[in-house]
Amino acid sequence: MIKPNLRPLLGCIADDFTGASDLANNLVRAGMRTIQTIGIPAESQKLNADAIVISLKSRTISKHEAIKQSLQAYEWLKVQGVEQFYFKYCSTFDSTPQGNIGPVTEALMDEIFGEGKGFTIVCPAFPEAKRTIFNGHLFVGNELLSESGMRNHPLTPMTDANLVRVMQAQTQRVVGLVNYDSVRAGPDEIRARFHALQNQGIGIAVVDVTCNQDLESIALATADMPLVTAGSGLAIGLPNNWRIRGLFDLNDSSDMLPPASGYQAVISGSCSQASNAQVRDFCQRGLPTFVIDPLADVSHVNIAQQAIALAEKHLKNGPMLFYTTSQPDIVKSIQEKLGVIKASEHIEKILAEIAKGLVQNGVRQLVVAGGETSGAVVQALGIKQMTIGPQIDSGVPWMSASSPCCHDETIHLALKSGNFGSIDFFTKSFTQLSNLHHE
Incomplete structure (x- = not known):
């Protein structure tokens, strides 16, 4: 018997509005009742949902303001009692050499684990949208990110497809890689790779993904991880972690909307x-x-x-x-x-x-x-x-x-x-x- 869910299970912080709806869409497809808010809700507001996605407009603002807003969103979600936090960025890893993905990730890690401590992943992949990662390099379709149209983005031109290198330039923690061979071996091997990296003093790991099965394996391996950072793709697999534990069941009406007019x-x-x-x-x-x-x-x-x-x-x-x-x-x-x-x-x-x-x-x-x-x-x-x-x-x-x-x-x-x-x-x-x- 499925236990009634009295609080949100997943609390998400998205760095822009389309990315937030992209993430919420994948959660709903996986059966989670999901609410997307615009900005941080009122302090006393309680939302009845399995997942809450807070939409920020923090992708291209100053690094310090992005950190401030993201931490405020984290504190609100923490009060809601969520079990896991999810920092969502674009599947093309839109950022500058200074941030904001790295600085926000580190600020959240410091808050959750303690300064300089903890471990999390970087995984912007979304194979359904033709975003894949191989040997730490992000591909858009068959092209490296740096050779795609993203190289001409007016605000965040992406000229380097090596995510380990891009992330390392934005963070103080050491960045490593969980490569394709480990991912394809399944959840147990992925977890083993996580532990090995942590023992080497690595705090953030880019994870290879070539298909949805990889995302599902990674999701299982991150079930007990307090903080994950990713594009929207990982949301395809995460809900299954709570379903396995009997905390919620597939909601067939999770995507119902009223009739349109106008x-x-x-x-x-x-x-x-x-x-x-x-x-x-x-x-x-x-x-x-x-x-x-x-x-x-x-x-x-x-x-x-x-x-x-x-x-x-x-x-x-x-x-x-x-x-x-x-x-x-x-x-x-x-x-x-x-x-x-x-x-x-x-x-x-x-x-x-x-x-x-x-x-x-x-x-x-x-x-x-x-x-x-x-x-x-x-x-x-x-x-x-x-x-x-x-x-x-x-x-x-x-x-x-x-x-x-x-x-x-x-x-x-x-x-x-x-x-x-x-x-x-x-x-x-x-x-x-x-x-x-x-x-």
């Missing part, structure tokens, strides 16, 4: 190769679009007003796309004129203002592409908590929430990491949502 819109601020292809697909279908030129006007409100005015004419006929998505050379030109940080903030303000206007004008189904864009949009809409629904594509679920911008009516949201999703993602998302309650 107008449909897409906002894309991502400059990834995948998002560029998705924008082209939407345009080629002859659907209405609004292209945002960040250099056209330094007053983001004016651009937003133009976008909303056009939306009022087209939304009643179907989905509309609003985008700044551009090729790397155009992005570089904008950054040279405005500065990297100012350009990013300027674009986020424009897209956030458009999102508010769309919701105020009846949009209740909204797809957002890009991690930074998603964070700006969700915060602008005043959303505090989201319920996770069914998966659209690997790593991207539909979610429902309420927003004060529409008198707390239900909004359905899909927050897509830039590199995720099929080429027709923008249009098929709405088709899937409309079919949910007609099957």
